[in-house]
Amino acid sequence: MGRRRSAAAQPRQPLPSQAMSAAAAAAAPGGSEALQAEAFQRLYPDQYLAKFVAQGVRPDGRPLALPRATSIGLGVVTTADASALVKIGSTTVLAGAKCEVMPASADEPDKGRLVVQVEMAPLCSAECRPGRPSEAAQALGEQLGALMEGAGVVDRRQLCIDAGKAAWAVYLDLYVLDADGSLYDACLLAALATLASLRLHAVTVDDAGRIHKAGEDGAAAAPAAVAQQRPGSQQQGAAPPLRSLQLDCQPVSLTCGVYRGQLLVDPTAEEEPLLEALLTATVDEQGDVLGFYKAGGSATASQQRVLECIEAAKMRGKEVRGLLQQALEAAGVADGGAVAAGS
Amino acid sequence: MAGRDAQSVPWFAEERPQAVLADGARLDGRSFEEFRSVFLKTGVISQASGSAYAEFGRTKVMVGVYGPRQSDRRQGYSERGRLACDVKLATFATRQRGIFGQSQEEREHSAAMQTALEAAANLDSFPKATVDVYCLVLEAGGSELAVAITAAALALADAGIELFDLVSACSVSRVEGSLLLDPSADETHREDGGLLLAMMPTVNEVTQLVSRGQWSGAELKDGLELAMGGCAQLDAAARQCLREAAAAAAAKQAAEDGAAAAQPAAA
Numbered sequence: 100m101g102r103r104r105s106a107a108a109q110p111r112q113p114l115p116s117q118a119m120s121a122a123a124a125a126a127a128p129g130g131s132e133a134l135q136a137e138a139f140q141r142l143y144p145d146q147y148l149a150k151f152v153a154q155g156v157r158p159d160g161r162p163l164a165l166p167r168a169t170s171i172g173l174g175v176v177t178t179a180d181a182s183a184l185v186k187i188g189s190t191t192v193l194a195g196a197k198c199e200v201m202p203a204s205a206d207e208p209d210k211g212r213l214v215v216q217v218e219m220a221p222l223c224s225a226e227c228r229p230g231r232p233s234e235a236a237q238a239l240g241e242q243l244g245a246l247m248e249g250a251g252v253v254d255r256r257q258l259c260i261d262a263g264k265a266a267w268a269v270y271l272d273l274y275v276l277d278a279d280g281s282l283y284d285a286c287l288l289a290a291l292a293t294l295a296s297l298r299l300h301a302v303t304v305d306d307a308g309r310i311h312k313a314g315e316d317g318a319a320a321a322p323a324a325v326a327q328q329r330p331g332s333q334q335q336g337a338a339p340p341l342r343s344l345q346l347d348c349q350p351v352s353l354t355c356g357v358y359r360g361q362l363l364v365d366p367t368a369e370e371e372p373l374l375e376a377l378l379t380a381t382v383d384e385q386g387d388v389l390g391f392y393k394a395g396g397s398a399t400a401s402q403q404r405v406l407e408c409i410e411a412a413k414m415r416g417k418e419v420r421g422l423l424q425q426a427l428e429a430a431g432v433a434d435g436g437a438v439a440a441g442s
Numbered sequence: 443m444a445g446r447d448a449q450s451v452p453w454f455a456e457e458r459p460q461a462v463l464a465d466g467a468r469l470d471g472r473s474f475e476e477f478r479s480v481f482l483k484t485g486v487i488s489q490a491s492g493s494a495y496a497e498f499g500r501t502k503v504m505v506g507v508y509g510p511r512q513s514d515r516r517q518g519y520s521e522r523g524r525l526a527c528d529v530k531l532a533t534f535a536t537r538q539r540g541i542f543g544q545s546q547e548e549r550e551h552s553a554a555m556q557t558a559l560e561a562a563a564n565l566d567s568f569p570k571a572t573v574d575v576y577c578l579v580l581e582a583g584g585s586e587l588a589v590a591i592t593a594a595a596l597a598l599a600d601a602g603i604e605l606f607d608l609v610s611a612c613s614v615s616r617v618e619g620s621l622l623l624d625p626s627a628d629e630t631h632r633e634d635g636g637l638l639l640a641m642m643p644t645v646n647e648v649t650q651l652v653s654r655g656q657w658s659g660a661e662l663k664d665g666l667e668l669a670m671g672g673c674a675q676l677d678a679a680a681r682q683c684l685r686e687a688a689a690a691a692a693a694k695q696a697a698e699d700g701a702a703a704a705q706p707a708a709a
Binding site for chain 1: 487
C-alpha cells in the first residue's frame with residue numbers, strides 16, 4: 100500500500116531548514132490559521148507530520164501508540180451466509196461468505212475449500228479505478244489466504260459433507276469500502292469475524308449426488324452434523340441444525356509504521372505514504388507470531404523495532420478479540436469454545 | 443477467477459416464495475404504494491469527494507464520488523465535463539454468488555445510471571474533467587438500480603457538484619395485475635412487467651424511464667403516476683438528509699471555531 104501510494108504522491112524532499120521555518124512562520128501568524136495549516140499540510144506533508152510526531156501526537160489527535168477506535172458488525176448482508184462489517188477509524192471493510200457445494204477433490208477427499216479474495220472497490224480511494232483488480236488488492240488476498248492455510252485457522256476437514264463425495268466450498272470475499280490505512284488489519288479482522296460467525300447447514304448427499312437438508316429425506320443426520328441449534332431458531336421445531344466452524348486460532352494483526360525513529364501504530368492513509376517502513380505483525384491468542392510482514396520501505400527495521408511491533412500487536416490482539424467476542428454474543432452466535440465440531 | 447474453474451454449485455437452504463401476494467397483501471406487510479424502510483446518509487467515505495449510503499429494506503448501496511479530476515487519456519477530448527458511472531454488485535449481494543469481473547447486468551446498470559444522472563449535472567461547470575461515480579451494491583434486495591441512482595445523486599450533491607436538481611428514482615413492478623411500488627427481489631422475480639423512473643422532482647422532468655414487459659396505455663399511465671409519487675416522497679427524504687448533513691457540518695465547524703478561539707485565550 101504504502102509503496103504504491105508514495106510513488107504517486109510527491110516524494111519526501113528534505114526541505115532546507117530555512118524554507119521550513121519560513122513556511123512554519125507563514126503558518127503561525129495570520130487570521131485564518133486553519134487555512135494556513137491546511138495549505139502547509141498540502142505543500143509539506145512530511146514537515147506537517149514531523150511537527151506532530153515531535154510533540155508525541157498524530158494529526159488526528161492520537162498518541163503515537165494508540166490504534167483507532169474499532170467496531171465489528173455481524174450479519175449485515177442477509178444474502179451472504181455470513182458477513183461482517185469492520186471499521187478501524189475510517190477504514191471500512193465488508194466481508195461476506197457464500198457457501199457452495201463442490202465434488203470432493205481427488206487429492207483431499209475429506210476436505211473442503213476456502214477461497215479468500217479481496218477487492219478494493221473503486222469507491223474506496225482516489226487511486227482505485229474500476230477494471231482489473233489492483234496489485235494491492237491481490238497481494239492482500241494472497242496474504243490472507245496464506246495465513247488462513249499456513250496458520251491452520253480453519254481445519255478444512257470441517258467443510259466435508261460426505262468424504263469422497265461432496266464438500267463445502269466457502270468463498271470469502273472482502274470489499275474495501277473506505278481505504279484509510281492499515282487495510283490488512285481491517286481485512287483480517289473482517290475475515291476472522293465472518294468465519295467465526297459462519298454457520299454451515301447440515302446436509303446430506305443422496306446416491307444421485309443431489310443435496311438435501313439433513314433429516315428432510317428421512318435419512319439420519321450427516322455424520323458431520325454433530326450440531327448446534329442456532330439460538331432463536333427453535334420455534335421452527337424441525338429447523339435444520341446449523342454447525343459453526345471451529346477456528347483453531349484467532350489471528351489478529353497490527354500495522355506499525357517507522358517514522359523518524361518513532362513507531363506509529365495503526366497509520367492512516369494520510370500517514371502511510373510518508374512512513375519509512377511498514378511492519379505488520381500477526382499474533383494468535385497465546386501471543387505466538389503467525390506472520391510478520393515488512394514490505395520494503397526506505398528504512399530497515401532493527402530487531403528492537405520488530406519486537407516492539409510484536410508487543411504492540413499482542414496488546415491489540417487482546418482488545419480486538421474482546422470486541423469480536425462481544426459482537427458474536429450480540430449476534431447470538433457466540434461459540435465460547437463449547438461447540439463440538441464434527442472433525 | 444479461482445471460484446469459476448472449480449465446479450462448485452450453489453445450494454439454497456430457502457426456496458423463493460411461490461407467490462408474493464397473499465390475499466391481496468404483500469409478503470412483508472406493506473401496502474402496494476408503500477416504500478420499504480428508507481435510510482439515507484451522506485459523507486460515509488473519508489477518501490471520497492462525496493459519498494452516500496442508502497438502505498431500502500434489504501437493499502444496501504454505497505456510492506463514492508471522486509473529482510472533478512483529469513479525464514482518462516483514452517477517453518479522448520471533451521469540451522464539456524463528463525460523468526463516468528460504474529455500478530458493481532458485491533459477489534455476495536445476490537442469491538447466487540456473482541463474479542468479480544464486470545457482468546452484463548453491471549454494464550447495463552452503469553450505462554443506465556449515467557443517462558439518469560447526466561441531465562441533472564451541470565457538465566459545463568467542470569469542462570474537460572471527469573466526475574467518477576462509483577457504486578457498490580452491498581446487498582441486492584430488489585430495486586437496486588433505483589436505489590443506486592437516488593444514492594448517487596445524493597453523493598454528487600455531497601461532493602458539491604453543481605446540479606440542476608436532485609434525481610430520485612424508483613421502481614414499480616406489476617404482479618398479477620397489481621402495481622407494486624419499490625419491489626423486493628422476490629416481487630421482481632415474479633413480476634410480469636416493471637418500470638424504472640428517474641426524475642428531477644422539483645422541475646418535474648423525467649431523466650429516465652425504462653419499462654419491461656407488456657403494458658397497456660392505461661396501466662402504464664397508472665404505473666407512471668405511482669412512480670412519480672414515489673419519486674416525490676424520496677426527494678423529500680433526500681433533501682431532509684442533505685439538510686441534516688449540512689446542519690451537522692455547521693455545528694462541527696462552530697465547535698471547532700469555538701475551540702480555536704478558546705485556545706489562545708487559555709494560553
